[in-house]
């Protein structure tokens with residue numbers, strides 16, 4: 001089972017293995033498959049952060065979004081210590097508080113965070129409903145959850161174009177960008193695993209619905225440059241009961 005709501009733990013562990021395999025050349029592939037846009041999308045998301053904000057990124061991986069955050073307090077939640085080690089090397093351990101764990105069980109107290117980001121990570125979570133509940137729990141009232149991912153518009157010509165790119169362009173481009181030594185180790189192309197999550201996750205309206213169902217309000221989606229990625233945002237209501 002790999003669908004809008006999540007995946008089995010076995011599938012999730014396979015995905016984590018694939019993510020750790022591509023870690024060292026992850027950003028090279030991202031740059032190539034997005035025609036250099038990936039960091040511009042991340043910068044746009046980072047630009048909504050204020051200097052006083054307490055920010056949490058869930059699924060921070062090798063640190064490619066963290067490096068853009070200028071907030072006073074930045075925390076990074078990541079299940080893979082291997083990927084967090086890359087991030088710590090990139091950023092230094094004093095700038096970011098690294099937490100080990102999953103979005104489904106955030107190791108933070110209630111109402112302690114102003115903004116929670118999931119940047120190219122939400123579709124990797126095994127239980128998305130639980131992770132939305134956890135985001136709401138750790139956010140302060142009026143705080144925001146932000147989900148950024150490759151665009152998946154509702155069915156139509158745009159969706160078809162992006163789908164064609166993802167299915168037919170991404171796998172060969174990923175093979176070009178991966179180092180030869182890594183390819184020799186592959187028993188299966190790890191990008192095929194990562195693409196399965198793209199195919200299984202819902203279009204943006206599914207994310208919006210899930211955030212609303214999880215108690216977020218003002219939920220809206222912005223298409224980022226070249227419409228290749230989306231940023232869906234929702235606020236935790238004031239005077240919330242949790």
Ligand SMILES: C[S@@+](CC[C@H](N)C(=O)[O-])C[C@H]1O[C@@H](n2cnc3c(N)ncnc32)[C@H](O)[C@@H]1O
Pocket residue numbers: 016019042058059060061062063064065077078079080083101102103104118119120121124125126
């Ligand atoms: C595609 S990477 C994104 C990395 C980074 N945020 C970026 O901007 O490129 C997805 C990350 O989500 C992490 N991840 C997967 N499942 C997770 C979960 N259940 N909870 C938290 N993080 C998870 C993976 O380990 C991986 O580092």
